[in-house]
Amino acid sequence: MDATVIELARTYIGSGQFHFQVSQQGSQLVVQVQLNTDSLYAVGFRHAATWIVAGQFLAYEFNEQAEKELRPLFEVSNALYAFCRNESVLYIGKTTQSLRRRLAGYCRPAQTQATNLRCHTKIKEMLANSEKISILVFTPINQLQYAGFDINLAAGLEDSLIRQFLPPWNGTRQGRAITESAEIEIAEEQMPPEAEGTRQPDIGRFEVQLGITYYNQGIINPGKAASSLLGEHDETLVVRFNDGNPSITTRIDRRANRTGAVRFVGSNHLIADWFQRNFHIGDLVPVRILGSNEVEFIKPNGGEHEKIASR
Template identity: 25%
Template sequence: MELKTIEELNQIGFEKIGEWKINKRGALDYEITTDKTTEVLYSFVKVDNQKEEIIYIGKTIRTIINRLNGYKKPGNSQFTNIRINKEILNLLKSDLNVNIYLFKCNDVITYKSHNINLAAGLEDTLIKYFKPKYNLHGNQRIIDDVELSENLIKLTNDMNDDKNCQNHYLIEKTTTVSNLEGKINLGNVPFSFLPEYGEIINIYLGDIVLQANFINGNNNGGNNPRINCVAIGNWLRENGINVNDNFYIKICNNNSFYFSINKIY
C-alpha cells in the first residue's frame, strides 16, 4: 500500500495528539494529550485550508513531551531544535496550523532472537518516501548513517565554562581500540543527557571544535548511542593516549561533547 495521506498514516497507527501554538510571549508552545510512552515516532503536519502536508518526521527514545520541549525552547547549540523551532513559528505566524501526530507500538517484533524497534525502522522508510521538507538528508539516505564533514575550526572563545553548561554529565572512559578509531559508545549515559539520533553535535578537542552526527550504532532497532569521528581517535593518539589509558568527556546541554586527557571536575 502506498502511503500518501494522513488517513493512510492513521491506518498504521499515527494519532493526532495536539498542535503547535504561539504563547502570549510570542514564543513557540504546544498543546497535546499527555503521553508517557518512550521510543515513539512523531510527525508534524502543516494544515493550509484543510490541505495537509507532512513536513517533519522524527523518532525519540524519550517521551514525546521531552522531545517537544527541545523544539519549544532549544539550547544555544542545539541546531536541529533551533531550525525546527524557527520553521514552525514562521508557519504559525502565517496563520497556518501545525498538528502533532504520534505513533507508538507495543508489539514486540523479533528477528533471530533480537527485539526490533518498529518505530525506528518506520522512520527511515517514511522519510525516504514522503521526503518531508524539514528533514535534512532524509531525501537521499537514512539520517542515522549521515556522517558530516569533519572540518576543524579554531575556537576564539572558551566554551567550556559553567555559565554555558546548563546541565552536564561527566564520563571517565578506559580507552579501547575502537576509541582510537574514533568510535565512542555512550550506552552507559542516561538518555536524558544525550541528543536525539541524527542531531548535529559539537565536539571539542582542546582548542579545536568540529561537528558530526550523533548516531545509533545498533542496526537492529536497539539503542547504541555513538559518536563516529575519526578526528577523536587521532586526537587521543596525538595526546599519548593508548589502549587501557583513561580519558574524559563532559556532555553539556545534551549536544556539546568536551574531550580531555585530564580528569574533569
C-alpha cells in the same frame, strides 16, 4: 485519452488512504502516489497535539477529545512523531527519550541545536501566517521479535517513512531527506533531569503477586478496585518504571475477565523481562496508578524484594 477516463481514475484511486496525482503523458496514464497524513494514520499514528506560540517560545495543546489518554503517551520512549500542515507531512522524527522531553527541545531550542532551531523557526513562521501545525505520534504496543531478539518498530519505520515521504523539514544528504539521528545530533537531545521532589502523585495503588504465570508471561490483572480507576476498554495505557527502565505501552482489556476487571494486553514480554531482572517468583510488586491511562511499577530501593507470606 478521454478526459472522462482520467477523471474516473482520479475518483477511483483517490478514494482510499493515499492521494494520487493522475496525468496524461502522450497515450499513457501516469499515476503518482502522494503520501500524506492519512498514510500515517494507516500506519498507526494518532493526532495528539497542535503547536501554539507562547511568548517568545513554542508550546503545544493536546487534542481535547482524547487528552487523558494521549498525555501519558508523551512519557513513552522509542516513539515516532510528525509535524503536519493540513494533510501535508513536513517533518518525521524519532526519539529514544520520552516524547515530552524531545518536544521540549523544539519549544526552547539552544543556538547549537540545528534541527530544533530549524523546525522551531519554521513552525513559528507558519503560525504567524495563521496556519495550523499538528503533532502526530506513533507509540507501538505490539512488540516484534526476530530470532528471540526484540525489534524496535519505531526505529525500523523511521528510515522507510522518511525515504518515502521526503519531508521538506528533515535534513538532507545529497538532496535526499534523512533521519534526525543521521544528522548526529545526540548532544542536543540531552536535557537536565527533573529536579528532586517532582514525583507525580498517584490516585491509587495495587500490588501484583508474582506467581509463575505472571512472572514468566508478564500478565497483569490489577483487580476490581484498581480497575475502577483505569480507562475504558481498548484504550492505551502507559506503563512507567521507577528505576529508569524505558516506559512502554499496553492496552486496557475489560473483556478478558468475566468480572469486567482490567487486564493489561500488549508488551507483556517486556513486563515479564522487567520482573525477571528485578524480582523473584513469589515477590510482591507495588504499582502506583498515576491516572486513568498511566501506571508506574515500583522497584523497592536497594533492590530489596517484598515477600508475601505463604497463605
